[in-house]
Amino acid sequence: MILAINGKTEYRIEGEYEFAIKEFCDLFNKLTGAVLERAQEDSDKLIKLGGVKPKDKGEDAYVIRTEGDNLILSGNTNRGILYAIYTFFERYAGCRWFTSDCEYVPRKDEFTIPEINIDESPFFWYRETFYKDAFEPSFALRNKLNGHHMQLEREHGGKFEYGLGFVHTFHTIIPQEEYFKTHPEYFPMIDGERTTGPHHQICLSNPDVLKITIEKVKKAFDENPNVKIVSVSQNDTFEEGNQCRCDQCSAIEEEEGSPAGNVIRFVNSVADAIKDEYPDKYIDTLAYRYTRKAPLKTKPRDNVIVRLCTIECCFSHPITTCDQVNDKGVHRNGSFIEDIVAWSKIANNIFIWDYIVNFLNYLTPYPNLYALQKNMQFFAEHNVKGVFSQGCGEIKFSEYAHLRAYVIAKLLEDPYCDVNLIIDEFMYGYYQNAAAPLRKYIDVLNKKAEEENFHFGLYDDPNRDFLTKEFVDYADSLFDMAERMADDETILYRVRRTRMSLRYAKLFLMDGSLEERRRELEKFFEDLRYFKIESLLERGNLDSSYERMRQIVTPEDVERK
Template sequence: MAQQCVLFAGGYSPWKIVLASDPSPSVRYAAEEFAMFFEQLCGARLPIISDSVFPASYEIVIGESLRTSDDCGCPKDIAGGEDVWYQIREDRVVIAGGGLRGTLYSVYEFLENECGVRFFTPSLTHVPRRDSVILPVKTHSYHPPLEYREVFYYNPCHSADWCARNRVNGGHAPLAEKHGGAVRWHGFCHTFQSLVPPEQYAETHPEYYSLKADGTRATGRRAQLCLTNPDVLRIATEQVKTWLREHPDATIVSVSQMDGTTPETMLPCLCDECRKVDEYEGGHSGTILHFVNKIAEAIEEEFPYASIDTIAYAYSIQPPKHVKARRNVIIRPCFRDPDLLAEWYRVCPRLYIWDYVTNFRHYAMTFPNYDTIAPNIRSLIENHITGIFAQGVYDTPGLDFEELKAYLFAKLLWNPSLNTEQLINEFMAAYFGPAGAPLKRYLDVLRAKIRDENLPLLCFCNLPVPYITPEIIEFGKACFDAAERLAGTPEILRRVQQSRLSLMFMELMYTPKGSPGRDEAIDRFFDRVQYLGVLLVSERNKLPEARQRMKEMSGLYELAKEIPHDANRPDEI
């Protein structure tokens, strides 16, 4: 018989959790989380003891301690500190990953892989109930391919515990010290003017800002900086240091050009010094990266954990020919071209990307992108991306299976080789209970239509969309009717009704103005939206405006004319 580790059997567990005598907050929290979920699993409350007592059998060692000083193989001081490692032996378990968040993440990975625990939503964790916990002897290790993983959906932004449990490390969530902190910006983007404010300096020192072709200096809203001016470097460096001192939880400061993609707003400095650098480097990214590198060097000693980021955007998308990014510099490319990404990768191995993953025109619309998530993440990783900001519906809960999507993004950003079908099946069964089966059938029909007809999903598109047909709406209504009948509990019924809002929205949008009962149906829809706690149905309009606007729309095709369609905007940030 294969070797086994008996953690719990016959109503009894002899095991103790062992920690270093002075563990980091995240390692202590890792032990507390393990003890809590283990108790939920089988009812046994394991004691947490210090490694100062003499070693014994049946110890679950969590984090680095005197117990791991021997050659147990656990990772020590790994760069990034998020690597997962655990070892299960007959008489000892060691759960000890990288120092930053790796041990905490190893506990969650252990609970998921070995015990079947699932962290579906902030309010829904599935812990199976076990009469015995008997595990095969093994060693497991995992290195996440992405160092930055952000699921910018409403619930993740508000639940640090859920993020940590699913190994989401982006700083929009209130991740605290016990979670091992977060990848958190101060100054997220377009910061040149915050670093060297024109209202403070433009009058006395116009030379701090871009020299234009006509010989004057740009000092307006989108003016860029003269990046070779030593005073500009000094002021910006001091400001970055001030921000890092004032925000000790920040790990990244963005030093990045102002927004603007038109010729009038694209104003890199044309002074002799700047021009010399940019000509040598073959593009305006030259002055930017030299400037960013100098700030990165200046902060390195006082803030060894921090990085400086900048964007490759508009006039700076061509990589520089000579200068390389310092170790503590991150580039955020605002484009997807694989060849250009490969060129940037030679300049900077840390490339983060901002990924739009919903339709910002109509949050409420059906956006069945379930099967694009994993291939998209895998393709970005193949193209050298090491961090992903997945921007979905971040400012309202409850639309279009939002919690399922947030879960898929969390799982797949951590490990893009996981099976999407299995993730969806597990989620639907747990979240919707008996109502999950008809809703899964509805999702499967949508997914098949997208896949079989190779239909695009655009992030700034108007209706109609080719995957929502009258037949699909009728099929969806039947599925939701069945799900409502099967729900069984008020909580599950509420989840079904929330998820149904997107289908109702699509049906209303497809109903021409003047149809009998249309205005009343729109009122009923918005009343329901408010009753179910949904805050918005589009990114731009508040609910009262959206309600009014929807009534005024004379029909779908006219709606498409009313709002200029600027297609997908992958370059925009």
Template structure:
């Protein structure tokens, strides 16, 4: 009897403990059963109903229990979803006796609150639209004293990534916008002057509407002190708002160039204001005055980045752009002038939108070790009271695209998260057994650039600039080895291995470019085999293209240069490289002066290294002047063909020469013309932005020691170009003579 009484006592004690513990907990789901109901207001909006459906769906995915959703009917135990009055971004998760309350200060904030609940209390995470971590549980038990409140300090968060734009649920999961320009009039998002007053329509009859540059009116920018310009812009903005009544923001902003008006009136205002933003803000304030219930956005960008003295009006949104900054370090450490301008604008207005840049726009797939700068930069924006941040990633896939999209979105929501932990969570979750290697690669390449204190990591740079730095031959071999190990670690998981191959594209691209440039014996297009071609490069190019196709990666850069065009051009480079070339290694004398690029070294033209589609990559540049070069073949040679490659990047004022003429000589003094080639694709508004053209001349054999090449520069950009009046460039690379 005593033993049985003792056991009964133990059972009673256990039951008392369980009851006691349960009083301190909210047991939402217990082994396939729930007493809870998701409760909405009777007049719940569609967005509130959607938030309830999301919560219900995930609870069912996690526990296999479908919690009912009801309108206005309180259950015995309830999970209340509420949108509070006030239209703000605050969210909260709290317990009230046995009930759970999830709320937001707006419909959007309520959805954010639901996803925060799923993430922080149930352990969900979303790596890409197709890959997530959703736990399986029998029970959902929460602390009864919940009182979580959070208000994101950055209220409008945009990551310029198609992962979010094309997958709206994924955007909701990460609490970022589904569009690059939410709330904006679609036709008036940025760089709008040329849209309001098109050159084609107004320039010939009304040149006074446009910028005065060096005594000539050019349609680069508008003359902001011309009253007719103001009238037309106001009418245009009114028309756009009438067309899009749902929109609340229109951009009245400069075109994408620095050719602002220098007429006496504009100049006087800018001098008085101490900044070219002076004319801009005065003009935009006048436009904003006519639309008091709307927001007029403008740019503080390049020549207008320095703050004016005039305050922007209450309904003017200033978009401050960090395009010039060195991305090897944080803005505060590497771009102090921008940081100062941010603080200066902050003294004038609390309506600041940041346009930040996070990838290399000339080479989307190139290694771009700037991830360590994302957090300090976002903190800088947050600490200066910025409420709206647009992180311009590439939209199209770029290096470590999924990781960058994930980390940037997380930091915009909470800038104080631990960056290293975020990256580890992602790499372990998305790449699984290979995650430790991907993280090792990220850490290693970032250490490489941090060790090179003098390296300027530019948005419009090229991997060739880093071949003596974090992409030198030794480091490329190290990165390749890391990815080899990563692929091997998931060889039993083909789907995950494909993710690793996509992450590897940056290193593969760098290796391809290193071989094109011939940076070492191991990294070269050619070798001493009978075929003369490095077959490993051919195989790598095929793998690169195949992986891009697998992941629907089509663009190499913002100029519209496609992956297919890149691969075709690369194969052409291989064919060029394996050609015999009696000019290779021969001395070159320049009769005209190059500028800046390829170290201004004439031997660039015969060094055997081939330039890519960016002017940093082995191209010799001439600004506003012709190329006049002479190659010394070091003895009389019989020749019958001469070829030279030229680059075109129209948005950077790099155009093909209008004509290339070739000459020969025996003594280097008297030259005989052997022929000319007119540019078969003269520049026009529809010209391909980014391309390479070979100007090749075949002729009857002649004997010569010296070959002269004269390439005629257009001298300056045409009047319709955004750089009208500025000197144009020609870029030449390898000269091939046979």
């Protein structure tokens, strides 16, 4: 079927979704030079947007089909129609959207397509990669991300929006400053006293706490019809949890064999209270830190989502193959495997909260890229319905942020895709002629961690054991080569910004006089500003980043020899 030739087309377009019509026409024009007109009554060659329902009932399911001389792109929702459009241009025209401002749309003198009969849906139904650039509609929509932080409005087909905050909402539901003085019984009993703190929880066996929670959940749904999920989830905490240990809460925890039992019973009560009035909505909670272990008796309701968190895992190896044991004698990834297996037996809606960046060192070389696909496949095989991959969402750049955002988006759509091809396409699309040495650097870095069995969590500083002088010298030579091969100033800027990761690690490894190290540190921060890199660590900025690095690189009383 010839859709266009020499900048001309005999086809006309029809549909009711104006944004989708504009997207198709704009891409078609970029691709072929042809201008698509609206269909008339006598039009016999049509591109039809909408009108056909996919077999899958999911919101994001779509159909791409040729029927005679017509091309049909449709979906269950407006978002599904858009996904049909982007899939069509990806598969049959070779278009790619690598970042929010870097796309590849080839020019075709003749645009011919075969017979098509596609009826499918992205694998996971909640898909979010938490990188700032990925929030932009030009990236998120075209790469089929539909999570809460994506900047997708109604015209874009919407998204899965959370109410009452995205996570850690006990503080929001039962604020300490509002209730503690008058109702200390709403808060956890620890060591015989009702107490509060930034990492403390609430008393989940208190009936008034449940009543207030239900009221606020209903209000969140009522105030914003776009809200699909309300999070009723524990406050952020460390291993100890700071959960309530009153007699009732303690009895439930003992009966369930896990503090998660108390949480799930509470959340189930909320879910039961809203299911009839809000039949298409969900209550979300966490299996995180002290609640990661599944309860023995209580199963989450069908309208409850459990977000299981990987925070304790090693991230430089696939979850299923890492052999590291922590300082408490616990197999880091093995214990997570036990927990996800247990949850998958009792929960219909499991989401994963995964961690894909070093929180303390956003720029450090972080060899987790080759573990991502095996982990995503592991999630898929254990009843996981959605994934939130946490990168550095508050700033625009970290170590290979754009590459990770793209790769993860593709894995969320299809965890069994050819991930090496995806990486190659990004590298050559984004870095162009400079791609080969940078692709080699990625390969050497990630294979070094895998083959030499180095383990990395969320807070590890760069170290000489992994980043040996030989490795750093070789990496520098690859970046030197990439800079020489850069096509133009735009590509050179990208290469040099990417190189900031290696330069950051070298600050930790520097020898030399105090004055030499000071000079290097000042130059590094000058370049951070030039490359618009806003922070080196979570919840930080350049000032806090500088103070931390000054203490590490140039301690006033230390002269490195």
